[in-house]
Amino acid sequence: MKKERKFILVAGGVMSGVGKGITTASIGKILQDYGFKISTVKIDPYINYDAGTLRPTEHGEVFVTYDGGEIDQDLGNYERFLNKKISKDNNITTGKVYKTIIKKERAGEYLGKTVQFIPHVPEEIIRRINLVADKEDADIVVIELGGTIGDFENIPYLFAMKSLEKTFGKDSVTYVLVTYLPVLQNVGEMKTKPTQQSVRLLSQNGIYPDFIICRGREELDEPRKKKIEVYANIPTENVISAPDIKTIYRVPLNFEKEDLGKKILEKLNLKPLKKPERKFWIKAVNNIEKPKNKIKIAMVGKYVDIGKYSIADSYISIIEALKHASAKFNIGVEIEMIDSKLLEKNKSLNFNFDGILIPGGFGASGVEGKIKAIEYARKDKIPFLGLCYGLQLAVVEYSRNICNLKAHTTEINKKIPDSVIDVLPEQIEILKNNNYGATMRLGEYAAILKKGSIVYELYKTSSRLKKDKSEIESIAKSEQKFRLGKLKKDDIAILERHRHRYEVNPKYTETLEKHGLIFSGYHHRLDNIKLMEFIELPKEKHPFFVATQAHPEFKSTLLKPSPLFEGFVKACLRNKKN
Ligand code: GLN
Numbered sequence: 060m061k062k063e064r065k066f067i068l069v070a071g072g073v074m075s076g077v078g079k080g081i082t083t084a085s086i087g088k089i090l091q092d093y094g095f096k097i098s099t100v101k102i103d104p105y106i107n108y109d110a111g112t113l114r115p116t117e118h119g120e121v122f123v124t125y126d127g128g129e130i131d132q133d134l135g136n137y138e139r140f141l142n143k144k145i146s147k148d149n150n151i152t153t154g155k156v157y158k159t160i161i162k163k164e165r166a167g168e169y170l171g172k173t174v175q176f177i178p179h180v181p182e183e184i185i186r187r188i189n190l191v192a193d194k195e196d197a198d199i200v201v202i203e204l205g206g207t208i209g210d211f212e213n214i215p216y217l218f219a220m221k222s223l224e225k226t227f228g229k230d231s232v233t234y235v236l237v238t239y240l241p242v243l244q245n246v247g248e249m250k251t252k253p254t255q256q257s258v259r260l261l262s263q264n265g266i267y268p269d270f271i272i273c274r275g276r277e278e279l280d281e282p283r284k285k286k287i288e289v290y291a292n293i294p295t296e297n298v299i300s301a302p303d304i305k306t307i308y309r310v311p312l313n314f315e316k317e318d319l320g321k322k323i324l325e326k327l328n329l330k331p332l333k334k335p336e337r338k339f340w341i342k343a344v345n346n347i348e349k350p351k352n353k354i355k356i357a358m359v360g361k362y363v364d365i366g367k368y369s370i371a372d373s374y375i376s377i378i379e380a381l382k383h384a385s386a387k388f389n390i391g392v393e394i395e396m397i398d399s400k401l402l403e404k405n406k407s408l409n410f411n412f413d414g415i416l417i418p419g420g421f422g423a424s425g426v427e428g429k430i431k432a433i434e435y436a437r438k439d440k441i442p443f444l445g446l447c448y449g450l451q452l453a454v455v456e457y458s459r460n461i462c463n464l465k466a467h468t469t470e471i472n473k474k475i476p477d478s479v480i481d482v483l484p485e486q487i488e489i490l491k492n493n494n495y496g497a498t499m500r501l502g503e504y505a506a507i508l509k510k511g512s513i514v515y516e517l518y519k520t521s522s523r524l525k526k527d528k529s530e531i532e533s534i535a536k537s538e539q540k541f542r543l544g545k546l547k548k549d550d551i552a553i554l555e556r557h558r559h560r561y562e563v564n565p566k567y568t569e570t571l572e573k574h575g576l577i578f579s580g581y582h583h584r585l586d587n588i589k590l591m592e593f594i595e596l597p598k599e600k601h602p603f604f605v606a607t608q609a610h611p612e613f614k615s616t617l618l619k620p621s622p623l624f625e626g627f628v629k630a631c632l633r634n635k636k637n
Contacts, residue, residue: 064192065231065327068220068266070204070213072238072257077274078301078310079237080133083203084140085311086235089320090199091141092311094332098197099137100188101130101150103205104212108154109147119372123556123613124149127502133203135376135613139383140311142616149191153212156183181219185226188219199327208236209260217264230328236261236268237301240275240283249275251286258291269326270297270319278302297322306347306382308340308617343386343617350391354631356381357412359397359432361425377418377446380615384624390632399428414442414603414631417449419558419610423471430456437596437604442630444623445606447559450594451480453606454563454571462574470561479571481564483588500557504582504609505531505541506592508551512579513605514593517622518553523614527554542583553580555592555609562608563591575600580607603630 067086071079080101087097107113110121111129122135128147138145160183164174192200202220206213224232238254254271261268271291273279279300288295299317304310314320315335324331358374378394385392395412403425415436417429429448433456436443445453451468458466458479468480486498508515518524531552535543546552568578568591580593596604607623615621 064189064197064227065199065233065329066188066220066223066227067199067201067233067235067323067327068204069201069235069237070208070217070261071206072208072236072261073253074239075207077237077239078272079203079205080136081307081310082235082237082272082301083133083201084136085314086319086323087137087201088140088311089315089335090201090323092335092337093320093324095198095329096196097141098192098195098200099134099141099145099149100191100200100202101133101137101205102184102202102216103131103150103152104210104216105152105205106154106157107152108158109150109152120375121558122376123501123558123610125503125554125556129501129558131205132372132375133205135379136307138613139379139616140308142618146191146194148187148194151184151187153215156180156187156215159183176215177218178222180215181222184216184219185222188223199329208257214264217261217266221265230326233270233323233326234261234266234268235270235272235323237272237274240273240279242276249277249279249283251283251290254287255290267291268293270299270323272299272301274301274303276303306344308344308347312337312341312344339618343383346386346389347382347391350385351389352632352635353391353393354385354413354628354635355393355395355411356414356416356631357397357410357432358394358416358418359399359402359429360418361399361420361422374418376610376612376615377416380612380621380624381416381628383615383617383620384628386617387620387625388629388632390628392628397432399425399432402428402431405431411636412441413635414444414627416443416627417445417452417606419447419449421448421470426452426471430459434460437601440601440634442603442627442634443601443605444603444627445594446612447557447608447610450606450608451559451561451563453594453604454479454567454576457571457574457576458567461576462570464567464570468561477567479564479567480561482561486560499560500562503554503556504590504592505534505543505552505554506580506582506609507543507546508553508593509577509579510549510551512577512593513595513598513603513626514579514607514623515551517626518551521553521622522619524551524553528552530554541585542587544583554614555607555611556613557609559608563594565589579605602634603627 069079069083071077087099091097109129110131119132121129122132124147125144126146130150204216240249242249284295284298287298381392429452433453455466458464464477466477466479467475469478577595578591579595582590582592593607611621611623
């Protein structure tokens with residue numbers, strides 16, 4: 060373990076949803092720009108083991124890591140900002156902490172001691188934080204504490220931070236409190252009281268914030284900064300104003316206007332290791348804010364049952380991936396969420412969009428509406444991108460309308476004569492036992508692409524191609540997880556993330572191919588089963604009709620957009636009607 064390791068805790072006051080995740084990602088990004096190796100950790104104090112069984116409309120999207128974790132969407136922001144792969148272990152939940160402790164206790168590893176809330180729970184938390192930091196050889200760990208200061212379930216984590224202070228020294232830990240300053244409509248005045256109260260709540264745990272990030276609709280004015288300074292007993296320059304802005308990617312740049320990076324480093328007794336190079340980041344942010352062209356995309360999904368979170372939160376990675384690709388080409392993207400259930404009732408579709416995207420999904424609700432939208436995109440030659448369920452339903456549509464099959468996915472109809480999308484035998488066994496946690500095809504899988512296809516051409520020019528290829532080769536060599544064969548110089552193998560149970564039924568690929576559907580990439584399992592990863596229609600027949608069984612949105616970052624999303628937005632621009 061590194062002796063000199065530093066820790067930053069980002070906690071939230073006043074209420075949830077104030078932007079702790081973006082603050083954590085931004086601080087990580089800034090310090091990474093100064094040359095440090097950064098680990099980011101998200102703590103979710105709930106008892107669920109992971110986010111896999113949480114409803115996206117209640118908790119936001121379930122993000123999938125390369126190593127198959129189903130985790131909180133904030134980790135997606137860390138990847139998008141830091142441009143690095145983050146493991147499922149970077150998400151610590153109370154469920155995970157307790158599971159380990161109970162397992163250890165049952166195995167007699169506590170050697171007869173009474174296992175207690177203090178010290179054993181904070182000890183396990185610290186073990187997990189350092190495990191992640193060691194694996195990434197981190198200089199600085201930025202830890203986001205979920206929930207709001209004052210929540211009972213946060214207490215062991217605050218204890219853990221105090222204990223880190225004891226082990227590594229006082230100048231090794233910095234506390235950042237993110238709060239919200241409401242403006243009362245009738246008075247028109249920004250209120251600091253809730254911030255003052257959260258400082259007090261934090262101090263009850265022996266923790267005093269070093270920095271307070273003040274979120275609000277507007278910029279924080281000097282009198283209010285002073286008020287917070289006096290109450291929280293921190294210098295005014297450590298009270299950072301963070302008003303609402305157009306794009307989250309502007310946040311690190313705004314923080315840097317107040318020199319937050321250098322101030323944090325100073326508090327941690329560190330000096331910048333290099334001068335930040337932010338040219339590409341600034342260009343991408345400017346492009347998002349001031350696009351030259353505009354495209355309008357229909358995202359046809361299941362938008363019912365909206366709980367605490369907005370629709371956008373359930374599809375955050377797709378929305379961000381569209382933004383990343385558009386930023387690269389200076390295209391502004393307007394996304395309209397269309398409830399597929401409503402489309403089911405329409406006899407014919409005639410909406411004015413430059414592209415249609417069908418995201419991932421589960422279950423029967425609105426499925427026929429999605430299939431109708433796919434048929435419309437195919438026939439009217441509107442650029443189409445299908446993701447996971449989007450691919451499966453595109454295969455169903457093609458099978459029904461072109462191959463004349465009585466087709467469906469067995470997820471919806473188990474008795475359908477042509478089960479073109481079906482579950483794999485091993486999944487049937489798992490489902491028999493009602494085992495729904497972490498039992499899908501999860502995480503990164505390698506796909507070999509068909510030469511000359513649209514998908515092949517898109518990945519060929521992608522900046523991450525080389526890295527993917529060498530990673531795939533080393534996994535193939537060391538773990539024997541899949542077949543790769545000997546890759547020739549111009550063969551392309553790529554890695555994308557997955558989260559699904561159903562697959563294109565191998566029995567139907569030949570028929571579909573005969574009728575003109577191209578399977579442009581597959582995953583080759585050791586048992587010789589080939590799982591179809593990409594489909595497309597020939598360029599001569601359609602401007603852009605591409606779908607993937609994977610979720611490429613999870614790998615897209617601001618500086619390295621997903622090749623498929625790049626292809627899609629470019630096609631939408633070319634296809635633009637007015
Ligand atoms: N419901 C489909 C399956 O489980 C697709 C899942 C998804 O789109 N993530 O295979």
